[in-house]
Amino acid sequence: MSNDTLDVILAILKYLDESMDEERIDFSKVNAEALGVNEPRYNRILSMMIDEGYVTGLTAVPIAGQTYVSYxxxxxxxTMYGIQTLNENTMTAKAVRIAKGIKEFIPGF
Known part of the structure; x- marks a missing residue:
């Protein structure tokens, strides 16, 4: 999985987590254009997220002539697994930033 793919997954999970209190979640805020990826890649990422159990509430919409399914x-x-994945990746990213900061602060580290 490329970093771009992981970044998109984490952005979608973060947005959905932050939107849990909303009456209606505006999924257009995490569409392909908003995330800076093309439609095929975006929809394939959504497919992976559904297959891996990160999200629910998306319905497949096959479009004639398209080689991928839209959602x-x-x-x-x-899902709880999606939230757990988000938290683990957020903590890992924080640890990496802290380690880089220590390395820059302490010569020879």
Missing amino acids: KAIDPRP
């Missing part, structure tokens, strides 16, 4: 957000939300 419509019905009631998108992260």
Whole structure:
């Protein structure tokens, strides 16, 4: 999985987690354009997220002539596994930033 793919997954999970209190989640805020990826890649990432159990509430919408399935957000939300994955990756990213900061602060580290 490329970093771009992981970044998109984490951005979607973060947005869904932060939107849990909203009456209606505006999934257009994490669409392909907003995340800076093309439609095929975006929809394939959504497919992976569903297959891996990171999100629910997305419905497959096959489009004639398209080699990938598009998705419509019905009631998108992260799963507990998705939240756990988000938290683990957020903590790892923080640890890496702290380690880099220590390395820059302490010569020879």
